[in-house]
Amino acid sequence: MEQQLTAFIYPLILFFVLGVIVPILLAGAADKATSRNDVDTQSAQPAEQSLYDQLGGAAAIDAAVDIFYRRVLSDAYIKVFFEDTDMVRQAQKQKAFLTMVFGGPNNYTGMDMREGHKHLVEKMGLNDSHFEHVLAHLRSTLAELGVGEEKVAEIIAIADSVRDDVLNR
């Protein structure tokens, strides 16, 4: 059971941080390309800046991971799904994974999400309400980091797109 939980938690956490980070980066890229002309003229290659750099690099990822973990683990409604998980190792793997993702293609698939959560849906009752909590913690994390509500909504839309995979339906 512990191994199953651990195997589930990695993809869950990884996904949600991806759900945070990637959309921020995409939204940031769109803003820079369309409306930040003042910045463009001062910067050599703003449109070519990597998504990872636009977000704020490793520091921003660390900040998001820390806030998100703190929030999730202090939520009595969902922390049962994270019990027996080594969160220190979890965080390390997550950060490494994110660095890899921002440097190259990611191999995440809906099937990973579906398989990774299936036992939680079947044996522990994982449902929409728990998914909503994780989305809420994502919004709160992004707001705490100063991300505007429009970008938050874009990020949440992407995160929400895997709901059916996570809930195995």
Added chain:
Amino acid sequence: MSLYEELGGEAAVNAAVDIFYRRVLSDAYVIRFFEGVDMEKQAAKQKAFLTMVFGGPNSYTGLDMREGHKHLVKQGLNDSHFEHILAHLRSTLAELGVGADKIQEVINIADSVRADVLDR
């Protein structure tokens, strides 16, 4: 026994208010709607709200909810913020040891005021 009594009555509401309030005010996504609010009055309102969702004696009216939040809707209050409040309510109840079935009953009552709160 009513839901309110099953949950522990007024003592449970008082315990819930403290946890709920702490959670809401530490949520950067919704805190802007509480800025400039008289916190003593707000605590009384939260107690009234929780009494209502616990199924206890209350003087709740949809019109109160609608009028009380109308200016916030103009500031962008929407379903996502409402979902945060529901989430904080679930978390509060779970922290107090309330079971999933009872939590769902409470959430159903809370969710019934959504259209009033969001003025639609």
